[in-house]
Amino acid sequence: MAVGRWRSAGAAVLRVLAVWAVATGTLVLLSLVLPDFRLQSADGDSLTRVGLTAALGAAFFGLLNALVWPWLVRALLLAPALALGSLVFLLNGLSLSLALSAVPGRGQAGLRTAVVVAAVTSVATSATGAFLAVRDRGAARRRLRRMAGLRFGRLAPSPASREAGLVCLQLDGIGYRVLRDAVAGERPVMPTVAGLLAGGHTLLPWRTDWSSQTGAAQLGILHGSNEDVPAFRWYEKETGQVLVSNRPSSAAExxxxxxxxxxxxxxxxxxxxxxxxLFTGGAGQVALVLSIATRRRRGQRSRAGYFAYFSDPAHAARTAGAFVAELVRExxxxxxARLAGVRPRVRRGxxxxxxxxxxxxxxxxxxxAAVxxxxxxxxxVVxxxxxxxxxxxxxSGPSSRDTRQVLARxxxxxxxxxxxxxxxxxxxxxxxxSDHGQSEGPTFSGAFGHSLEELVRIGCGRPVVAPPRREETGAEARGVARAALHRPEEPAAPPPERRAExxxxxxxxxxxxxxLGLVSFPDLPERAGREAIDGRYPALLRTLAEHPGIGFLLxxxxxxxxxxxxxxxxxxxLDSGKVLVADPLAPFGPGAAEAVxxxxxxxxxxxxxxxxxxxxxxxxxxAFEEQLGCHGGLGGEQSRAFLLAPPGLSPADxxxxxxxxxxxxxxxxxxxxEARAAARAGAGAAG
Structure with missing residues (x-):
């Protein structure tokens, strides 16, 4: 036992020395490459003295990152999330400047150069530590804890029992067929997920509601009810407001x-x-959740997850590099795609x-990192x-090469x-x-030359006018990015009173x-019936129903x-099941009538x-939006989400x-x- 502890301690010391050596070598190499960065001793530029200066600077820089950095980042949590990521580079550069100024000799680096040197050094030492931790369980555990910002012990007490927890990862928008294909073959796109299946997990589909989008799906999964969520966005007559699922105020409501x-x-x-x-699910530990982005209870920090990630300055450097690489890739x-004349295609600027x-x-x-x-x-439960x-x-489309790269990551x-x-x-x-899948096809306006709003105006006998502005597409990332930047919400549509004709x-x-499209008449009380609509706009319902791009109306x-x-x-x-001429829902398969x-x-x-x-x-x-791959209504893979169920629990179906x-x-x-009951049963048997 003692031999094992000494061996583990010796391995840890060797890892520290290896990381220190890499940091020292990185500083020396950068001093040779960057004209504005120099490592000079007080009495000359001998390689030995330059190396000693670099070694002492690397040691002090490492100590600052280990002891001071987490507290510094925690103090900056009130800054906008993405601004925090930018401040990390500046502060890391200042830390390096402080480290160089505190050792014998003279290090010369402007602030801009210091930022670059600090970022490169942090990434190099982090990569070295990760490489050396591959075969060491203790080192791997410490590396995971650093990634999650857990440098000073637990944030929560150890569980009193051995009952199993539940970790649920929602892979947004990945349909059942897409995941099934991604784990198939000798070289699957998602080998880890394929390994879960080989180890006993079970893959099965589940059918979404008519509103096949994250707002309805996640509200139902986390809170047990998505009643009265007809779409991603909808108009409420009693208030004259449009609710949009990826807006903080709407998500909170x-x-x-x-x-x-x-x-x-x-x-x-x-x-x-x-x-x-989008929603808290009632959790006490909340980070990057949209429903509390503007209002949060005591103890809830909507950007706490950013601290966990940026508590290691190497993360900021890696993320910045990957961010730029993703921009270039897009x-x-x-x-x-534009030069090859790929069709269909949507704007990506x-x-x-x-x-x-x-x-x-x-x-x-x-x-x-937060998970x-x-x-x-x-x-x-997470x-x-x-x-x-x-x-x-x-x-890019749900089955494109672009999305296959995302699946691998x-x-x-x-x-x-x-x-x-x-x-x-x-x-x-x-x-x-997943919360839903995605279906593919040319947009409604791209295929037919006019938007749904323009078609509605034609059916109402009104002149076609350009919409006041292009609506944001229904993607969750936009709402999260806006909240991270502290951007104020904007109305989803011009108030109706401003559009009186x-x-x-x-x-x-x-x-x-x-x-899925929604048409509401603000000046018709409550929910307008078929007769009221026909009385005011006799051609509207037939114009919509007979259009080749429309499957059915409710x-x-x-x-x-x-x-x-x-x-x-x-x-x-729907109430009686009576069908006249033909069933408009027949192409949409079993369950369509129930969902509608x-x-x-x-x-x-x-x-x-x-x-x-x-x-x-x-x-x-x-899609009635500018989306090549879409979800929100009925038709195709958007309504077939997946569930990968773990072994040891009752079948999901x-x-x-x-x-x-x-x-x-x-x-x-x-x-x-079941997990809690199993733990109680085990404790009883042990007693």
Whole structure:
């Protein structure tokens, strides 16, 4: 036993010496390469004295990073999250300047050069430590703790029992078929996930609600109810406001409504952590969660995860390099697609390259580090969302080469989490799941030359005018990036009173959520019925139903209740099941009528709900937004999410096929109860 401890201590000393040597060599090498960086001794430039100066500077720089840096970063948490990332470079450069000035000899480096030297040195020493820790469990554990910002012991006490915890990683937007293909073959795109399957995990699909998007799915999974969430964005007549799922104020309101409806705090209320999500799930440990980005309770810090990540200055340097590389990659990929004349294609300019880099680098790395910290702290249940794939698939397509690269990088995140589970103070069940898939196809405006709003105006007999501004697409990363930058919210649509037209009537409010469109008439009280719409706009419903890019409409009929309308006079009366001419829902497969009927009962269901056409042969739909890969309505892979269930727990589909996010919530809650019951049974047997 004593020999083992001495051997472990000796290995640790050797690792410290190796890291120190690498830091020293890096400083010497940079002094030879960078003209503005010099390491001089007080009495000359002999290599020996320069090396001694570098060694002492590296040692002092390492001590500053180990002892002072975490407290310094914690003090800066009030800064905007992305500004914190920028300040890290400046402060790291100042630390290096201080280290060089405190040792014998003379180090010369301007602030800009010091920033570069500090970043390179931090990355070099971090990489060396990671390489040396591969075969050492103790060193690997310490490396994981540093990645998660756990340098001064636990943030939470060790669990009193050995009951298993639950770690749920949501891989946003990855459909069942995409994941199945990514783990297939001799060289899978996602080898870690393939390893989970080989080790006993079970892959199965679950069917989303009609609103196949993160707002509805995650609210149902975390809080047990997504009642009255008809789309990603919708208009509420009683307030005249548009709720948008990825806006902090809307997310907070949706969470409040769900908690009031269920009477429970959420899935994560007991010793839980919520990371990178739209909603808290009732967790006490919350970071990068949109619903508390503007308002948070005592003890909740929406950017706490950024501290965990930036507590090691090497992370900032690696993230900055990866961020720039992702910008270059996106510009190259979009340019190549444009020159090759790839069709269909959507615009990929403006802020999109920056948002993509944020989603695929910053959000991914920070959330992963926070989850690793939760596992090493022994949290009871963790739920985290990685949005990288969803953001890229919107613009590049769900099956493109661009998204395959993202899948491979997400697999490495899963590998890190799996490694953390091996070093955790309690056993864990690792669950992977998605909130929806994505369907592909040319946009509605690209295929037909006009937008849904323009088609509605044509059906209303009004002149077609350009929309006041282009709506942001429904992607979660945009809301997270805006919150990280402290950007104020903007109204999702011009207030209706500002859009009144001749005759005193207010223009319809037309909103899009992927391939699901919503049409509301602000000056028609409550939910307008079919007769009221026909009385005011006799051609509107037929104009929409007969359009080749539209699959079906949902309206309320005063006599028959909710009715689905299709081309050629086709109707499906949802209450009675009666079908006239043909069933407009037939191409959308089993479960479509059930999903539409449920949404029809929502209080804030729009006056007209519009679902794009769907080709069952090609799987193509038409997004009403500028999205090549889309989700939000019915049709294709967007409605088939996946669940990777761990061994040792009851089957996820024990009660039949999983339908709806609320059913997934029930499965996760059941698994938590099983883990706790197993621990109590084990304790009783031991007693």
């Amino acid at each position: 949706l969470q409040r409504r769900a908690q009031a409806r269920t009477g429970r705090a959420g899935l994560l209320a007991t010793d839980g952590a919520s990371r990178g999500n 510009i190259g990929q979009s340019t190549r 403006g802020l999109y390259p920056l948002i993509r880099a944020f989603a695929t680098v910053v959000q991914r790395d920070v959330v992963t 690793v910290g939760d596992i090493l702290n022994g949290r009871g 739920y985290a969302d990685l949005v990288a794939y969803d953001e890229v698939a919107h613009h 997400l697999d490495r995140c899963v590998a890190l989490v799996r490694q953390a589970v091996e070093h955790a103070p309690r056993p864990y069940h690792l669950v992977l799941l 001749p005759g005193g009537r207010t223009a319809p409010v037309v909103l899009a959520s992927g391939n 309206v309320r009929d005063e006599r028959h209740g909710p009715v689905v309308l299709g081309a050629g006079g086709a109707e499906h009366h 009927r449920r949404t029809a009962g929502f209080r804030h269901c729009a006056d007209i709900m519009v679902n794009s056409a769907y080709d069952p042969v090609t799987g193509r739909v038409h 024990r009660d039949g096929a999983l339908v709806g996010a609320e059913a997934v919530h029930g499965v996760l809650r059941r698994w938590l109860a």
